[in-house]
Amino acid sequence: MIPENEIYDLIVVGGGPTGSVAARYAKLNGIERVLVVEENSSIGSPVQCAGLLSVAALRETDMDPDSESDSSFIFNAVKGAKVYPPSGKQLKIVGKETKAYVVSRKMFDRKLAEKAANEGAEYLMKAQAVGLNDVVFTNDSGEIKCKALEILHDGVKKTFYAKIIIAADGVRSRISKLAGLSPCEKVLSGIQIEANYQSENPEFVEMFVGSEAPGFFAWSIPASETVSRIGLAVDPKLQKREKNQKDEKNGNTIQICSVDNDSAVSYLDRLLLNPVIEEKRNSGYSDFVVGGIPIGPMKKTYALGLMVVGDAAGQCKPISGGGVYTGAVAAKIAAKVAAEAINENDFSEKKMAEYEKRWKKELGRELDIGMRVHDYRMKLTDEEMNRIFDELNDPEILNLITEYGDMDHPSVLIQKLMLSKHSLKMMKLFGTFIKTLF
Numbered sequence: 001m002i003p004e005n006e007i008y009d010l011i012v013v014g015g016g017p018t019g020s021v022a023a024r025y026a027k028l029n030g031i032e033r034v035l036v037v038e039e040n041s042s043i044g045s046p047v048q049c050a051g052l053l054s055v056a057a058l059r060e061t062d063m064d065p066d067s068e069s070d071s072s073f074i075f076n077a078v079k080g081a082k083v084y085p086p087s088g089k090q091l092k093i094v095g096k097e098t099k100a101y102v103v104s105r106k107m108f109d110r111k112l113a114e115k116a117a118n119e120g121a122e123y124l125m126k127a128q129a130v131g132l133n134d135v136v137f138t139n140d141s142g143e144i145k146c147k148a149l150e151i152l153h154d155g156v157k158k159t160f161y162a163k164i165i166i167a168a169d170g171v172r173s174r175i176s177k178l179a180g181l182s183p184c185e186k187v188l189s190g191i192q193i194e195a196n197y198q199s200e201n202p203e204f205v206e207m208f209v210g211s212e213a214p215g216f217f218a219w220s221i222p223a224s225e226t227v228s229r230i231g232l233a234v235d236p237k238l239q240k241r242e243k244n245q246k247d248e249k250n251g252n253t254i255q256i257c258s259v260d261n262d263s264a265v266s267y268l269d270r271l272l273l274n275p276v277i278e279e280k281r282n283s284g285y286s287d288f289v290v291g292g293i294p295i296g297p298m299k300k301t302y303a304l305g306l307m308v309v310g311d312a313a314g315q316c317k318p319i320s321g322g323g324v325y326t327g328a329v330a331a332k333i334a335a336k337v338a339a340e341a342i343n344e345n346d347f348s349e350k351k352m353a354e355y356e357k358r359w360k361k362e363l364g365r366e367l368d369i370g371m372r373v374h375d376y377r378m379k380l381t382d383e384e385m386n387r388i389f390d391e392l393n394d395p396e397i398l399n400l401i402t403e404y405g406d407m408d409h410p411s412v413l414i415q416k417l418m419l420s421k422h423s424l425k426m427m428k429l430f431g432t433f434i435k436t437l438f
Helices: 016-027 055-060 105-118 174-178 266-271 324-344 349-379 382-392 394-403 410-419 423-437
Strands: 005-015 032-039 053-055 074-077 078-083 089-092 100-103 122-124 127-139 144-152 155-168 186-196 204-209 217-222 228-232 240-248 252-257 287-295 305-306
Touching: 005 016, 005 100, 005 144, 005 204, 005 324, 016 032, 016 105, 016 155, 016 324, 032 155, 053 055, 053 324, 055 324, 074 217, 089 394, 100 105, 105 122, 127 155, 127 174, 155 174, 155 252, 155 324, 186 266, 204 410, 228 266, 228 287, 287 349, 305 324, 305 349, 349 410, 382 394, 382 423, 410 423
Parallel strands: 005 032, 005 155, 032 122, 078 204, 155 305
Antiparallel strands: 053 100, 074 100, 078 089, 127 144, 144 155, 186 228, 186 287, 204 217, 217 228, 240 252
16 A cells, blocks of 8 residues: 555646646645656757747746846747748738747746746656556545556656646657547647858748648748748648659559658758748758647547646647647646645546636637638648738738737637728638638
8 A cells, every 4th residue: 555645646747848837836726746757858858849939928937038037048039920922922020019039948948847846846857657547545534546657767667646647748648648548630740950040130030831831831930140940840631642643654644742742851951942041041050850749639638637738738829830828828727627626635537627628718719710720721722822922911901910910819810800891802812711710
């Protein structure tokens, strides 16, 4: 029998931003024993993110960009974007104020872990989760239901016990698989380099849409006037698309791979030859990052004594791919539900379902609209994309985008456009699709 004082109230699996926010807020909500297990040897490594965080993402993680102690990880502030459709005609979006920050994700992640540790959360590094079971102990007080988490720590298999587990273990969540939960809808393939780059204006990111990055977009994010992060993400469904083509030699129809079947690396190679980028970039690069962007949340994000949050739950924004803001929102909700469950001694599925109900109330609508926009974007040809951007490149529409554009709540802008005098143009441009969003 395991003594009750050896059972953690909460174990958070994953020491990234979402996991650290969950651990910190668990402590702030009064949970006594909180352990974070992280499979890597240090927080923030390896980096698997473009490192562009919205103002709301910093606010939701309790980071103050104006504070010297909280802003050490910030390299640059971004106010707008230059968007390039396949035609190459630039659409410039100018923000009135800072919209996002270019950060060191390694330093950002470590700062969040430091905040959680300062509240009393414990961290165990190089601890890989390999097993998960439900166990029941009996003592003088009655039954104690908890989770048994098996981990490999420095090559040694150990078992830790917790009343509740929060899975914040990223895009390939092992915990959700061990719990028998279905994965998110899809994972986009992402790749990025950091290179010397002469930005015309470091307050603007550059974005490239269309066949340059099928199903998503490519980017150049200025870390400074002379360094940018250049990358893209592509939808796996479009990577695997094939087409029939006539063999010119013998007239037979053969099946060949289209450009959409190429790897993300091949798309990056082509992106670097884009004239907009090629004329500003010096040869070589100083950093190389690959990773997945999970979009389309899991159908079920909870089980007995378990809640799944952030990338592990597929809670990234389908339009931008960002996951720090949504992950932090979900982490706070999970921490609150965990505190209530411990106080009530109720770790049932019904109690854990409260987490899903609440995060969907906060994030569900935007994620649903985002997935519909993503699916629509996947179907567009380059010609259709060019036509859309030609129509959007209107001073009055650009003013609306400047006024209401929001990385974390795109539905606000869509609604404003539909209620403006340009609503008829929007209907002609997007057809019945835009009606299905609301």
